[in-house]
Amino acid sequence: MKQIPFFALLMAAAVPLCIPVSAQVQVGLDNLAAKAKDSVNITLDSSMLKLATGFLSKNDQPDAAGLKKLIAGLKNITVKKYTFAEEGQYKAEDLQPVRDQLRAAGWGVLLGLHEKGGSTDIYSKSADGQIAGLGVVKAEPKEVTVVYIEGAIDLASLANLAGHFGIPALGLPGQNSDSTKTKGVQ
Amino acid sequence: MSNDLENRLRQALQRETPSEDFAERVILRAESAQSPRAPRPRFRLLWPAVSVAATAAVVFSISTEYRSFQEERAGRQAIQALQIASEELNIARNKALNQ
Numbered sequence: 001m002k003q004i005p006f007f008a009l010l011m012a013a014a015v016p017l018c019i020p021v022s023a024q025v026q027v028g029l030d031n032l033a034a035k036a037k038d039s040v041n042i043t044l045d046s047s048m049l050k051l052a053t054g055f056l057s058k059n060d061q062p063d064a065a066g067l068k069k070l071i072a073g074l075k076n077i078t079v080k081k082y083t084f085a086e087e088g089q090y091k092a093e094d095l096q097p098v099r100d101q102l103r104a105a106g107w108g109v110l111l112g113l114h115e116k117g118g119s120t121d122i123y124s125k126s127a128d129g130q131i132a133g134l135g136v137v138k139a140e141p142k143e144v145t146v147v148y149i150e151g152a153i154d155l156a157s158l159a160n161l162a163g164h165f166g167i168p169a170l171g172l173p174g175q176n177s178d179s180t181k182t183k184g185v186q
Numbered sequence: 187m188s189n190d191l192e193n194r195l196r197q198a199l200q201r202e203t204p205s206e207d208f209a210e211r212v213i214l215r216a217e218s219a220q221s222p223r224a225p226r227p228r229f230r231l232l233w234p235a236v237s238v239a240a241t242a243a244v245v246f247s248i249s250t251e252y253r254s255f256q257e258e259r260a261g262r263q264a265i266q267a268l269q270i271a272s273e274e275l276n277i278a279r280n281k282a283l284n285q
Contacts, residue, residue, distance in 0.1 A: 040266070040270065042263045042266060042267045044260060044263055044264055044267065048260045048263075048264075049260070049264060051253075051256050051257045051260035051261070052257070052260040052261040052263070052264040053261075054257040054260075054261075055257040055258050055260060055261025055262075056261055058257075059261070067265070067268075070268075071264055071268075077264060077267045077268070077271075078267075079266075079267040079270050079271065081270060111278055111279075111282055113278060113281050113282060113285070115281075120274070120277070120278045120281065122275070122278055134271070136271065136274045136275065136278070138274055138278075145270070145274055147267075147270060147271045147274055149271060155275075
């Protein structure tokens, strides 16, 4: 009989060890989709990104290999973009849970732009001297955009893809000025 | 000579009482003649094998097609996601430079 409480305590102590520690940011915001005029909701986990690289392997565009290499280093891409017909369709508090997660340990604010009527915050996480995560939270009166990329993202590689696959130029040093032209996805 | 032949014929064609199991043997023989011949084992397995192979081919074809569809959808979504990410970074960068 005395063994039961001890066993229960042992089990209770082991439960937290069984729960996987998820460092992944949960974007949420699905409640905004119903109010939005237009919405983009993309969530690609590692298995979907693997499928994406399979598609790019078959693509004969010159920079498909570069894009494939860029995506191969990623673990998760989440993009949620909501455009509203009028102002006041969302509250600042709606974005707070995402901001809180992107302010957690390991993350830092790369850029914070706060102006009248809107704000853009760019967060990054580093590991081994390179960006291991990128978060963008943009809040405008009629638009909300949240981008969360987990994995080794090379901004220079992303910049090199400018002008292809519809990816615009980032304007990084050394990038060709004529690469601002964009092409559609083939 | 002719009498001998006649006697032999008479003897051969004379009435005989059938044995007791004659009727049973006739019925058994008639039944065995009517029943269809059992197919050879080799051909008996042919149609199931063909149908299994055809089903497997259809399933393989559908799964390959579905995977191709999933790959394309994931690829296009990844490109769109990176496009939006790049756009937002570009806008933020330009705003920061203009401030």
